[in-house]
Amino acid sequence: MRKLTNILVTGGAGFIGCNFIRYLLEKAEGFSGRIINLDALTYAGNKMSLEDIEAKYGATIAKRYFFEHGDICDRRLVESLFVKYEIDTVVHFAAESHVDRSILGPEAFVKTNVMGTFTLLDVARNAWKEAVSSKEAAGKPHQNVLFHHVSTDEVYGSLGETGYFTENTPYDPRSPYSASKAASDHLAMAYNHTYGLPVTLSNCSNNYGPYQFPEKLIPLMILNMLEGKPLPVYGDGKNIRDWLFVEEHNSAVWTIMRNGVSGETYNIGGENEWENLKLLNVLIDIVCAKAKLDPAKVRGTITYVKDRPGHDRRYAIDCSKLKRELNWKQNVNFEEGLSRTVDWYLANPQWIESIRSGEYQKWVEKNYGERG
Ligand code: NAD
Numbered sequence: 001m002r003k004l005t006n007i008l009v010t011g012g013a014g015f016i017g018c019n020f021i022r023y024l025l026e027k028a029e030g031f032s033g034r035i036i037n038l039d040a041l042t043y044a045g046n047k048m049s050l051e052d053i054e055a056k057y058g059a060t061i062a063k064r065y066f067f068e069h070g071d072i073c074d075r076r077l078v079e080s081l082f083v084k085y086e087i088d089t090v091v092h093f094a095a096e097s098h099v100d101r102s103i104l105g106p107e108a109f110v111k112t113n114v115m116g117t118f119t120l121l122d123v124a125r126n127a128w129k130e131a132v133s134s135k136e137a138a139g140k141p142h143q144n145v146l147f148h149h150v151s152t153d154e155v156y157g158s159l160g161e162t163g164y165f166t167e168n169t170p171y172d173p174r175s176p177y178s179a180s181k182a183a184s185d186h187l188a189m190a191y192n193h194t195y196g197l198p199v200t201l202s203n204c205s206n207n208y209g210p211y212q213f214p215e216k217l218i219p220l221m222i223l224n225m226l227e228g229k230p231l232p233v234y235g236d237g238k239n240i241r242d243w244l245f246v247e248e249h250n251s252a253v254w255t256i257m258r259n260g261v262s263g264e265t266y267n268i269g270g271e272n273e274w275e276n277l278k279l280l281n282v283l284i285d286i287v288c289a290k291a292k293l294d295p296a297k298v299r300g301t302i303t304y305v306k307d308r309p310g311h312d313r314r315y316a317i318d319c320s321k322l323k324r325e326l327n328w329k330q331n332v333n334f335e336e337g338l339s340r341t342v343d344w345y346l347a348n349p350q351w352i353e354s355i356r357s358g359e360y361q362k363w364v365e366k367n368y369g370e371r372g
């Protein structure tokens, strides 16, 4: 098992990153070190998501949580952080993450996802010269430094009605988002293969849970229901996604960081496939029960809208390698995860207000008008 001490978390003010930091400090086994959260606070990053963590772990004498505002493309800044905090581990969440945005404006995706990942890898390689010495090191499971790259199942393209993505499925990205993530995955593995940088990589299916930005399906639908807005379904609503509660993703990432073999990819999935429309109907029942709304009335607001260009039909992950080799298992079923997610959105109107009053709301209005 690796001993990970000073962990640089990139994108820790975003959805999965902030849940990861909370998980590591409050729940994960085997971590007593420090977390350095590097985040550019784009429209998707919100410091409010970690206010409680900042107060509890960032203000004591034995500080364990540090926030650094900055861009992962800023090489000098990243180099200085490696020195200042004696970084031995990187877990790289920072990204432009929304497919619809990548269709409207792909450049930011190439910058952050490709160039940003390259910058982090290159700085890590130089900073960890002594540990990164040979190709042989690439295959060794337990070393004292590690770069964990967080990626998506979307790099594998789209499935037909049957079959699953495995770690051996050829890459076939089809949106600017997935293409930029695929490029970053290749760079991470190339740094492992060529320079011996200890790298693990995970490709995960769709996440949901607290703190998710309401441009993604589940939080967008929850908030639109609560606000009496239309529920926009792309195309015929029969696209399929494999949903995973965010804490389960993070427990998998932590498991891989501690025990995963350098140079290996691990697929993470929920084994939980849903057609969008069926999922929406379940969500309507949960939200209406909790918020005392009339489900028939809310169902009446389902609106079929123009399909997303290049919309992938089906994603489904085979995560048997992770279960078999690293003993990972899920603990939260879909009903419980959705229920906890809806509870969280109902209990946190200030968080919603804080993100909706800024850049995000302006962007939604400009690009989608009423839909958002
Ligand atoms: P998010 O959009 O909610 O958060 C991204 C975070 O990165 C934000 O805090 C943002 O401020 C920060 N960021 C963006 N550009 C940056 C830059 N140049 N420098 C520093 N920080 C920057 O994303 P998320 O949903 O939390 O996804 C996190 C990671 O997980 C991404 O790499 C994504 O590809 C991957 N992933 C997400 C899902 C999902 O369902 N959300 C599924 C699989 C994999």
Ligand code: TYD
Pocket (backbone or CB within 6 Å): 099, 100, 206, 215, 216, 217, 218, 220, 232, 233, 234, 235, 239, 240, 241, 276, 308
């Ligand atoms: P999304 O949450 O954007 O994740 P991804 O595209 O990365 O899988 O979308 C999930 C699914 O929901 C996808 O098939 C597109 C669909 N969708 C809608 O039908 N309406 C919406 O408003 C959104 C945001 C997504």
